[in-house]
Amino acid sequence: MLKQSLQQKLLQKLSPQQIQLIKLLEVPTLQLEQRVKKEIEENPALEEGNDNYEDEYQQEDDYQEDDSGDEFSMDDYIEDDEIPNYKLQASNYSKDDEHTEIPYSEGASFHEFLRNQLSLKVSLDEEKRTLAEYIIGNIDDDGYLRRNLKSIVDDLAFSQGIRTNETDLFMLLKKIQELDPPGVGARDLQECLLLQIERKDFDKESVKYAEKILRHHFVEFTKKHYEKIIKRLNISRDQLKEALDEILHLNPKPGGAFSDPSAANVHAIIPDFILDNNNGKLELSLNSRNVPELHVSQTYADMLKAFAKDKKSRTKQDKEAITFVKQKLDSARWFIDAIQQRQATLLLTMNAILEYQYEYFQDGDERKLKPMILKDIAEETGLDISTISRVANSKYIQTDFGIFPLKSFFSEGMQTEDGEEVSTREIKNILKDCITNESKSKPLTDEKLTNILKDKGYKIARRTVAKYREQLDIPVARLRKEV
Structure with missing residues (x-):
């Protein structure tokens, strides 16, 4: 049975400006630059650079609009815009605004390097060369062939119209495995290490034993069952x-030396904050040189x-144009305001962390380093925990002693036997020091590490x-054992 009724509900709804601010809070400085460029491209009313024009949004008597048929009143819009010019700009340059590009030279790629060797070192007819180059194209950037030969046979038949078999491809793969760097074309780690050890001098006893370990006792080697x-x-x-020393000097990723130098730039860290220590006085600034x-x-x-x-000669097209212009101006103002709020929120949060x-x-x-959780900073700033989480995520600070992610300063706490509150990060550092200084022939078990911490006053399970x-990322004691 259908029934109609009226209900009143109280709901919270985010405005477009709030959503925009939330999204801007999440991005680090490097991505913010791209976000600003995208907004400038999409909104012609938003411009880049410092334009010192006088405020053009002053209320004038000539601007009065009495046409009640309009969707909005020009008077309402103009009156709301008595805003000083400085509030319509976002000055985002810091003292570190100098930005230098470091050029790099890029040589041949890993696969091009292999193809060049193939043409110089290996004598093949046209059909076999095509097959060999197809195999090279399936080799990963780290030097491994992780596709089985049967799948490559099928691909060649369907995509290239070339009929071959696994035996022929295997023979070509063996020729590819003779190329540099040693270990290239291996199908797993064991084969990769064997290909490298086979190029060593077998007159050395250590090389012979290393080859036997890799070929016949690889499982025991990976699990460090040295007594077996x-x-x-x-x-x-x-x-x-001596045999293990030979193995440990081999390269598990033979193609790693040919990685693209430009890839390193993608993961470059640009700090969002800069902290200077001037004779004990800490000075925090927001690094916004890319905006x-x-x-x-x-x-x-x-x-x-x-x-x-x-007013008199205004047509329907003019009204549509006015609506468009107003929307773009509003959007530009909202974005500039969101950038300013983002900076204020970042500085407020970082100053609270700095004080704490x-x-x-x-x-x-x-x-x-004191124990500190998101709730502590939220209470200090009066912001929501989710806002603090967004600020701390993917943000970095540059200090005199290094660059650190903000989230590394957050840690839980525990009490020592003396009742002192300490950070779990301090306990992790003690664990790391103990493991670093342990005897590699008899590494410390978790039980022994627990006893060491208890002796230092940390009650921990x-x-x-x-x-x-x-x-x-420290393995168990058995996997840390060395001969």
């Missing part, structure tokens, strides 16, 4: 150590002024030690 290897090869511990100065277009402001004066961790930022001593060790 010693027993099965009937060798001494010193002989095993240009913005202002509302004078041309569009004059256009709106002209439309407002010409003031002793740490004096010299970078991590023992002075073994499973928590294991969790912190995993967060530090």
Whole structure:
């Protein structure tokens, strides 16, 4: 049965300006530059550069609009725009506004390097050369062929119309594996290391044992079951150590040396904040050198002024033009305001973090880092926790002792036996130091690490030690063992 009823509901709804600000808060400085350029391209009323024109949005008697048939009143719009010129601009240059480009030279790519060698070193007819180059095209950037030969046979039949078989491709692959760098064209790590060790001098005893370990005892080698290897090869511990040294000097990623130099620029870190320590006085500044100065277009402001004066001869097309101009001007003003709010929010948040961790930022001593969670900074700033999270994510600060992500300053806390509140980051650093200085022949187990921490006054469970060790990307004791 259908039924109609009236209801009143109280809902929270984000305005377009709030959504825009939230999105801008999430992006770091490097991406903000791209975001600003995109906005300038899409909105002709937003311009780049410092334009010192006088405020053109002053209220004039000549601008009065009494046409009640219009969708909006020009008077309402003009009256709201008694805004000083400085509020319509975003000055985003800092003292680090000097930006230098470092040129680099780019040589032949990894696959081009292999093809050049193929044409010089290997004698092949046209059909086999085509097949060999197709195999090279399937080799990954790190030097591995991770596609099985059967799939390549099928691809050649369907896409190239070339019929071949796995045996012929395998013979061509063996020729490719003779090219430099050693290990190229391997289908797994074991084959990659074997291809490299086979080019070594087999007159050396250590090379012979290294080849036997890789060929016949690879599983034991990866799991560091060294006693089993010693027993099965009937060798001494010193002989095993020499063989392992040969293996550890091999390259597990033979194609890594040919990585694209321009790829490094994609992951470049540009700090969002710059912290200077002037004789103990900390000075924080927002690094916005990649964001240009913005202002509302004078041309569009004059256009709106002209439309407002010409009331009598206004046509339907003129009204549509007025609506378009107004929308673009509003959008430009909203974006400039959002940029300014973003900067204010970033500085407010970072200043709160700076005040909270003031002793740490004096010299970078991590023992002075206090436990701090998002809620602590949210209470200091009066902002929502989600806002603090957006500011801390993907943002970096440059200090006298390095560049750090903001999220690295947030950590949980625990109490020592003396009742002192310490950061979990301090405990992780103790774990890292203990493991660094341990005997590699008898690495410390999680149980022993737990006892060391207890002796230092940190009451912590073994499973928590294991969790912190995993967060530090440190393997278990057995995998850290060396001969």
